[in-house]
Amino acid sequence: xxxxxxxxxxxxxxxxxxxxxxxxxxxxxxxxxxxxxxxxxxxxxxxxxxxxxxxxxxxxxxxxxxxxxxxxxxxxxxxxxxxxxxxxxxxxxxxxxxxxxxxxxxxxxxxxxxxxxxxxxxxxxxxxxxxxxxxxxxxxxxxxxxxxxxxxxxxxxxxxxxxxxxxxxxxxxxxxxxxxxxxxxxxxxxxxxxxxxxxxxxxxxxxxxxxxxxxxxxxxxxxxxxxxxxxxxxxxxxxxxxxxxxxxxxxxxxxxxxxxxxxxxxxxxxxxxxxxxxxxxxxxxx
Numbered sequence: 001x002x003x004x005x006x007x008x009x010x011x012x013x014x015x016x017x018x019x020x021x022x023x024x025x026x027x028x029x030x031x032x033x034x035x036x037x038x039x040x041x042x043x044x045x046x047x048x049x050x051x052x053x054x055x056x057x058x059x060x061x062x063x064x065x066x067x068x069x070x071x072x073x074x075x076x077x078x079x080x081x082x083x084x085x086x087x088x089x090x091x092x093x094x095x096x097x098x099x100x101x102x103x104x105x106x107x108x109x110x111x112x113x114x115x116x117x118x119x120x121x122x123x124x125x126x127x128x129x130x131x132x133x134x135x136x137x138x139x140x141x142x143x144x145x146x147x148x149x150x151x152x153x154x155x156x157x158x159x160x161x162x163x164x165x166x167x168x169x170x171x172x173x174x175x176x177x178x179x180x181x182x183x184x185x186x187x188x189x190x191x192x193x194x195x196x197x198x199x200x201x202x203x204x205x206x207x208x209x210x211x212x213x214x215x216x217x218x219x220x221x222x223x224x225x226x227x228x229x230x231x232x233x234x235x236x237x238x239x240x241x242x243x244x245x246x247x248x249x250x251x252x253x254x255x256x257x258x259x260x261x262x263x264x265x266x267x268x269x270x271x272x273x274x275x276x277x278x279x280x281x282x283x284x285x286x
Contacts, residue, residue: 001078001081001082001087004088005093006096010088010137011137014088014138017087020048021049022047023047023140024043024044024047024049024140024141025043025053025138026043026050027052027053027055027130027131028053028055029054029055029056029070030054030056030072030073030077030185031071031072031185031188032076032080032081033175033183033184034175034183035146035148035184036146038172038173039146039172041084046142047141049088050088051089051140052081052089052090053089053091053134053138054074054090054091055090055097057127058094058098059122059126059129060122060123060126060130061123062120062121066189071185071188074091090137097130097133104129105125105126105128106125106128106129106132107128108128108158108162111155111248114250116151116152116273119240119264124151127152127155135165135167139166141166141167141168143168144170145170146171148174148184148275149273150260150262153169153171154246154249157169157247174275176202179199179202180199180203180206181201182201182273184272184273186270186272187270187272189268190270191268194235194267194270197233197235197236197267198236198267200229200265201230201236201265202274203232204225204241205274205275207225207226208225208261208276209261211225212278216255217256218253219252219253219254219259223242223243226241226261226263235267236265236266239271240264242260242261242263243255243260243261244260245258245259246277255278258277258278258280259277260276260277260278261275261277261278262274
């Protein structure tokens with residue numbers, strides 16, 4: 001495994017490796033956990049060359065967010081990636097990705113203002129810009145993302161379509177702890193007490209999913225069930241509870257054509273997201 005920090009180095013290394021076949025890419029902000037491991041394993045299984053980036057992207061954080069304290073564990077991350085057989089790890093600096101005077105950004109209009117974009121203005125502008133940059137530098141055949149970040153996936157899929165980018169996005173299932181908590185690099189911020197409180201998100205999604213499985217198709221009923229479960233844990237401050245089209249992130253009234261049930265909430269000072277994707281009813285019954 002090679003760890004490279006410059007754009008010229010990663011491009012040279014990739015030019016040497018492309019002859020092996022397809023390139024799979026996993027963009028990360030580091031602080032890797034089993035969820036990231038599953039993405040890397042999917043890339044290794046599907047592709048001939050596996051590339052992982054580790055970069056805490058400053059443009060997707062607002063001034064009052066946790067950029068400065070976001071966990072940075074590069075040595076541990078690289079040990080994990082080497083154990084998974086990754087070929088290249090790209091670790092650029094902020095000055096390299098955003099050189100002095102840089103003024104070009106990617107705006108995915110409309111969809112970027114929904115869900116997380118509504119409560120974190122500019123967030124998806126930063127996400128779309130850095131992912132577009134990585135796609136341009138790495139030029140992967142496939143890029144791997146986790147379902148937990150469903151709103152981000154919708155924004156990036158729109159960007160890929162709009163810009164005719166020659167990359168296939170592969171979405172892998174959310175990886176959870178044994179009690180259901182979705183794995184996240186931010187989970188390490190949680191105290192023991194907050195860790196238990198955070199389970200309210202998963203329980204809320206479970207309650208709505210169970211109702212849908214029993215035949216409930218009205219999203220208002222599912223949203224009420226989710227809200228009720230979240231209210232059972234008063235320490236959890238809800239940002240949003242939503243039932244939306246997974247591609248457009250627009251609200252839906254009925255689940256039968258498929259729906260994304262999504263939650264964002266604060267546990268202590270930590271903002272967590274989770275979701276469940278309900279497939280179209282006919283597909284579920286098949």
